[in-house]
Amino acid sequence: MTAADAISQPALWPLTAILFIPAVVAAFLSLPIIPKAREEAVRWITLATTAVVFVLSLWMAWPQLFGAAGPAQFTIGEAGMQGIVKQPWIPAFNIEYLLGVDGISMPLVLLTTFLSMLAAAASWPITKHVKAYHVLFLLLETGMLGVFVSLDFFLFYVFWEVMLLPMYFLIGIWGGPRREYAAIKFFLYTLFGSVLMLLAILMLYFTSDLRMLSLEQLQAAHVIAPGLDAAAAADAVTAIKTAAEPIHTFNLLALAQLGQLPNSPFAAVNLWGMSLETWAFLLLLIGFVIKVPVVPVHTWLPDAHVEAPTPISMILAGVLLKLGGYGILRICYPICPGAGLSLAWLVCGLGVVSMVYGAFAALAQKDFKRMVAYSSVSHMGYVMLGLGVWSAVAGNQFRWDAWAQGVNGAMFQMLAHGISSAGMFFMVGVLYDRVHHRNLEEFGGIFNRMPVYSGLAVAVFFAGLGLPGLCGFIGEVLVTLSSWNYSRVLAVISAFTVILTAAYILWAIQRVYLGAEYKGPHGDHLTPMTGRELAIATPLVFLAILFGVAPQTLFSYVTPSVNKQVETLADWTRRVRPDAPGAQEPLAPAAAAVVPPPAVAAQR
């Protein structure tokens, strides 16, 4: 396809535009066009850019809102990849500029653009090197979005790493007193994980062989365009099938197709007693769980979250942690299903350990922000448990719908945590901007001094607690219910963790917002929320309530794609591992309770 063809195809544009508008504006800002003194202009340009990107992603994700749906927009309720952008990049390695979204990545893209917009608005108190801050901030947004929309493993890795450097500087220059330590710690942990990921990528690439796939599989993986007429498609398949040398690929969808073959090349290769599949799964898992993060590789998180400035904490908790969960869901399981099946205990175990550990650690914190940071560790533990239950095998209690329920719950938990944790960090930041301390023991009586703020803050904290009717509840309940079928012990533990969560959040609310009077320094600075702060807090609270009372809003995106992936893998287990306990159980209608009827989705 020539460049002219590419430009004339409207379907190519939305994702590319969403991805690169922030980077282009960052490049523009870094040129000496706007004088350094015009800080206000830089802030407004950044806010406008993030708003444009958000509206664009909303336009793509929710066509009904903007009238008739165009071909480039997202069809809610469709499970497969949409908005595919495919251009050759490095032909020698079959590396492509391959983008696409499905029900799993689309909501995460929306979450990213939405939180970036709010974080840009929350960046007004930044007064040091304003221009550099916003340039790095916009580059960070491109990096995060790139991870969610890339379908080429090489491209995915590039974006995964592109995020690191802006984040390092954002924490290291604009952070708190221990910022340098926190910044390098964040960088080192993530780089260590991503080097392991690179090794896994290379192993998978050199083992993959497109010649093993059929026409349908190649089309499903977008190696051959699905719209191609029959004759041309047949020619393309013949060209691939008759190649003398193996054709390696970085295409994530094709790698998944290969990994799910009965004669999967990844399972066939044996390296030092374990299949390559297992090695790749473990290496990738380490890379992703460092980002999630999971105990015992979580220690960068409290430092980074506490030292980062408020808007960056919002991004860290709201988006960056989701990259790990997304990677496990999109890459680990589909490409290495066999290893996922045998290592389910590991993923679930890690999830429950961090759940409990994070909750206890949060109970012990004196620093308000640190407490919120540990609550993230605990909440992301539910995500791990939900994802792990996906491949649940335990005794004769193996049920397919439990898989889907767990994964749907994990996805919902990721999105809900994105809203609630960003909200919690913002609420802490509002207080910190006024009184310049975060010691939980030195607050109290904030309700009297700042009633509107306190009302919103308590709502957000309740959402984090998992109060029914707020967004945190749905994900936790689904995950806990689904894990019952896998291991009753884990289910009981995760249910009891809710009590711990309630304990640290209620205790924090009691110490900060309730009480007779404010006990700490700078009491006279406790002024009511500004209009800007209200404009950031209100949408977060609104969404926390909306997702709590109408979870279908999210499930209408998530469930079709998740269920399709689960069904594919359930089918894989039946075909490839018929000896797995319960593999021959009939496929129940997966998680029917949470799937809205198609009519509902269409009406919205």
Add this chain to the structure above:
Amino acid sequence: MDLGSLLTTTLTDTLSVSLPLFRTELAVAATVVLLLLCRMLPVLRLLDSALVALGGAVFALWFAWVDLRGLPGSPWAVADVAATPLRQELFGGLLVFDSLTAYIRLVLAGFLVLYILFTKVSGIPDREDGADFYTMVLGATLGMCLMASANHLLMVFMAVEMASVPSYALAGLLKGRKASSEAALKYAVYGAGAAGIMLYGISLLAGVLGTCHLPSMATELARVVGEQGIGSGKVMVLALGGLMVAVGLAFKLSAVPFHFWCPDVFEGAAAEVGAFLSVASKAAAVALLLRLVFSLGDPAAATAAGGAAAVAGLAETRHFMTYVIALMAAVTCTLGNLAAYGQTNMKRLLAYSTIAHAGYLMMGAAAATAMLGTSPAGARNAVTALAFYLGTYLFMNLAAFAIVALLRNRLRSEEISAYAGLVRTSPGIVVATAAVLVSLIGLPPLAGFVSKFLVFSSIVEAIRAGAEQPLMLVLLVLGGLNTVLSLFYYLRVLKVMTFDPPPADRPTEAFPLVSLPGAFVTAVAVPVVVLGVFWAGLYAAAQIAGRMVS
């Protein structure tokens, strides 16, 4: 054959075959002569020697490009220009022209052009020293071109010496400074020692095998190892000779444990000289390493020697060479990265970074050697990876040293602490430094990442092909860990530049990118970014170099 016909054959061979493929070297050599002539005549002394050198370098670059362009398989072939042969022995087998020669010469000539521009911008050497300086730079480059094309052990030694001796003098360029003279002396003494050992090794090899012509040596080697078996006296002597030659190569590569000169020389000599040593010298040494290993381990040579024993013997030789290179690579890379931690001087830090990168390059060379016998396609990819690495390394290290030199002109210091808070006054140069250093770490989307990616992928390919599997796995893991290790010290420089407050006595003048030095830094830093995203072109050129593996 009588004398007359011998002379006629030699003459036609030289004039019609050898010299046309030797134009790059001839251009460099002619420039050296011209530079010396210019000093003789008072009128010509007015001519700026940098311009003369630049002119010669541009000619050399053009010839090198034409040679590469004409190679079979090149996407840039021009219809009415005759194709260059894929492999051609020159001057009766003393030199060889093949795709690797062509590529390395292009890298060297390209570097030379950029380098002369750089010295012109940075102001070292001054007008007075110019003629001496450029004579030595061009002379050393000529030696490096020969290193890339040597096909005979005598030529190997001559080329190494020709590249080294001018470098010793260059290290002492800053005449008044004690550190500079010390660096030159240290370099010369080390160099002489290494050269002596190498020459002894050459005499051992030549004595046992009865020839110095590399392809003939390979056939003999296969026969001797096959006949005598491992552990026999003759093979032990051969191994000893090979190790001694490796010492000479390790010195040029600054591989551990023959790296001690590198930090001292880099610190004592001007940053301009450091740039020359770290880029050009490294590229030539890697080419020579590949040439020796690929000539001596050539599977075709074993077939020529005949018999299964010869084939097995040569496989054993390759196994030995792989282990030596891999071991050195692992130690060099790790030690270079660890030793870089404690450095406070930027040039010293870059010296250790150079050592570490020599380690990564040697990892690729080890993978190439391992796959030579079993998977020629894999070996080709490994050579391609190394060629690509050298192409990007040129820009990364030239940019790094250019920044050091140009900041020295401003700040009068090369200590890292002197760079504190530079971002306040000169954000442009800090962004350029960040791009270069992050590329040296190997993070996308910068050129250094692609290079590392390619080297690691060669190692994985070797693992997948079952060539020296456990060893390659160790290399792969070490390479990954070293990437993480190197993060600390590169980032520390950036940390000082951005996080730390500037010293009070710093002159406030900014280092604007819109200036001649700024333009040069931009010109060499921009490829570091561009080659990280659009690397298909350079990769195609590197693939031509990979075609040296038959």
